[in-house]
Amino acid sequence: MGQEPETSGQLTANGELRHLLTLEGLDQSLILNLLDLSQAYLRPIGQIPARDDLLAGRTVANLFFEASTRTRASFELAAKRMSADVLNLDVNTSSRIKGESILDTIYTLQAMQADIFVIRDASAGIPAMIASKVQPHISVLNAGEADISHPTQGLLDLLTIRQFKGEFENLVVTIIGDIKHSRVARSTAQGLHTMGIKSLHLVTPPGLEPNQDHYPNAVITNDIDAGIEGADVVMALRIQRERIANPSNLMDQVEYLKNFGLTKKRMQLAHPDAIVMHPGPMNRDVEIASEVADGPQSVITTQVANGLAVRMAIFAAISAARPIS
Ligand code: CP
Numbered sequence: 001m002g003q004e005p006e007t008s009g010q011l012t013a014n015g016e017l018r019h020l021l022t023l024e025g026l027d028q029s030l031i032l033n034l035l036d037l038s039q040a041y042l043r044p045i046g047q048i049p050a051r052d053d054l055l056a057g058r059t060v061a062n063l064f065f066e067a068s069t070r071t072r073a074s075f076e077l078a079a080k081r082m083s084a085d086v087l088n089l090d091v092n093t094s095s096r097i098k099g100e101s102i103l104d105t106i107y108t109l110q111a112m113q114a115d116i117f118v119i120r121d122a123s124a125g126i127p128a129m130i131a132s133k134v135q136p137h138i139s140v141l142n143a144g145e146a147d148i149s150h151p152t153q154g155l156l157d158l159l160t161i162r163q164f165k166g167e168f169e170n171l172v173v174t175i176i177g178d179i180k181h182s183r184v185a186r187s188t189a190q191g192l193h194t195m196g197i198k199s200l201h202l203v204t205p206p207g208l209e210p211n212q213d214h215y216p217n218a219v220i221t222n223d224i225d226a227g228i229e230g231a232d233v234v235m236a237l238r239i240q241r242e243r244i245a246n247p248s249n250l251m252d253q254v255e256y257l258k259n260f261g262l263t264k265k266r267m268q269l270a271h272p273d274a275i276v277m278h279p280g281p282m283n284r285d286v287e288i289a290s291e292v293a294d295g296p297q298s299v300i301t302t303q304v305a306n307g308l309a310v311r312m313a314i315f316a317a318i319s320a321a322r323p324i325s
Contacts, residue, residue, distance in 0.1 A: 008128060016321035019131045019140045020314055022149045023190040031194060035159050037313035038306065050312065054319045055084035061114040062088045064143065065121045070280055070304055071143050071152065075118045078311035087114060106130055110138065120144040139318045147181045147243055152314060153279055154187030156307040158195060160299055161233055164275045168195035174227050176203040176262060177237030177287050179210040181244065184279045185237060189215055203227035205251065205260050224260055231270040235277040236262040236288040253286045262288045267297065275299045
């Protein structure tokens, strides 16, 4: 399919991954390679996790200026399982609260020979800005950027969908919730578009519709039943209260579940073999009924397991692109 060339500067001249800033513009073959590499790092629960020494001698700095459980823990475990030295900056006791800029924080850690920065920040453009300023041997990995981008989440969602559904091209995917403020929806939709799915339905409460320019091929609707009808994949998202100026104006949680929650009854509208996804953190019995989150169609814990493998694969890919001497 026709795709715009990658323009964000995240690839080397040879087309290999140096930074991971966005899925936008990454071509299908590169994404497939990353999914295959991720799959190779997966081990069944209960077995010893995969390990290798590709990051031996390298230092990974995790800088999470927004809350995280899954992304932060899996980047840390992935780095350790690849033999890196790992620094988890405690942002609450870092000098950023004394007014130090994020770039000065980066330059400080760069001087200590940190060479992979994993960054989550509430402001748009931070990962790309840092990538443009660091020394040439350094890689920047976007672990969540405002409402713009969450590329490793997009990849783990693609990996999960491929494991359960195989080929992408005939799939109907429905994402329900606060699409307007969701970086997960943006990155997952970019990846699904590149992989050539049949159709993407975005279901939102009124007022939380995204900019159609960010989802050029999606059907955007407030009709949840129509949006779920015949879907192969149904993903629920939470309301991103931290990005909404007046969250008190939102409908209450009981009303939300009734009108926009992913319930067992609504899931009967989807394809009988449909899978249920949620990136987490979940608000049970708000955007998703507990019995659906824990039900037989749920693949939510598989998404979490895949997240660790994807982050190992990204570390491996950037190591291959820029071997340390
Ligand atoms: N899905 C996700 O990004 O979860 P965390 O905020 O817990 O990292």
